[in-house]
Amino acid sequence: MLSDLAKKVLYGSGLLGLYHRLRNRRTLTVIMFHRVLDPVDPRWASCDPDYTLDAGLLERCLAFFRRHYRLVSVDDVLAARREGRALPARALLVTFDDGWSDNVDFALPRLARAGVPGLLFVVADVIGRRLAFFQERLVGALRLGKLRVADLAAALPSSEPAVEGIGGLRRVIGRLESLDEESRERVLAPFATAMDDGLRHMVVAGELRTLENGGIAIGLHGKTHTPMTRVNDLDAELGGARRAVAPHLSDGRAPVTMSFPHGRYDAAIAARAREAGYELVFTSDPVLNPTDPQPGWLLGRVGFEQAGIVDARGRFRADHLALLLFRTRRTRLVKD
Structure with a gap:
């Protein structure tokens, strides 16, 4: 280096x-x-x-x-x-x-x-x-203090231990991306308010x-x-x-x-x-x-x-x- x-x-x-x-x-x-x-x-x-x-x-x-x-x-x-x-x-x-x-x-x-x-x-x-893409909305919710990674991970079909912070969120997002759209929307529905910062x-x-x-x-x-x-x-x-x-x-x-x-x-x-x-x-x-x-x-x-x-x-x-x-x-x- x-x-x-x-x-x-x-x-x-x-x-x-x-x-x-x-x-x-x-x-x-x-x-x-x-x-x-x-x-x-x-x-x-x-x-x-x-x-x-x-x-x-x-x-x-x-x-x-x-x-x-x-x-x-x-x-x-x-x-x-x-x-x-x-x-x-x-x-x-x-x-x-x-x-x-x-x-x-x-x-x-x-x-x-x-x-x-x-x-x-x-x-x-x-x-x-x-609204932005769901990935960016999740990052925004985390940065604004409106989301816990553990809560999001627990909502997935197969729950796994989650680590708080941006790194842990990106791993959960990767799992969300592997779901079909209907399943993903069902997981994200309870977090809709947290994922909306009110801006265009x-x-x-x-x-x-x-x-x-x-x-x-x-x-x-x-x-x-x-x-x-x-x-x-x-x-x-x-x-x-x-x-x-x-x-x-x-x-x-x-x-x-x-x-x-x-x-x-x-x-x-x-x-x-x-x-x-x-x-x-x-x-x-x-x-x-x-x-x-x-x-x-x-x-x-x-x-x-x-x-x-x-x-x-x-x-x-x-x-x-x-x-x-x-x-x-x-x-x-x-x-x-």
């Missing part, structure tokens, strides 16, 4: 930047974000900290990207696929998953000021819905056009947010999601890009997505994508938690982000 001082010296000296310019010249880095919030926003108190970035840190990340990469739009990547146009050296695309309303409030203005295009993958069924978390239809007008393209993240390895109707999650979202977009056309909910997929599901009309399919596989002679249609993305890019006092550390991104494995996920 590199010492803290060594990390600072490597980055400050320019050696890490030189390594990146040489190693990653012919790659496309795709960044995966979820929520972006200002800590003064009331939604901060109930958000999932593992999937939420302080808005001020997003600004620092965007400045870092502009320094070390050439920012591209999804249209640039599509043109590289369709027409053979070369992407710039060290290309980078910024993406967001799920369809959080805070992306409109906090991410959009910061991307616009920095001149950075983006791509939002929205879950079709959350458009116009106030998801986008409404008009906000999708606001995002488009601000330079953020819209893609799909499934219809229901169910992992595609577990859905009963894959056609609804793929083609059905496209049909549902198209009327909400400025040109009325169905999106041609998507990412997999929870990052779960297999080769057959990826092939079905392509058959359903998606020209670019994004995974959560943490890899850099080669761009010679052109990027592939199945692309990896790199995500990171806020804790991984700050020091003990919460200050942004460019060297931490550089060490994370510059050394990420390069591979083509599938051959055309």
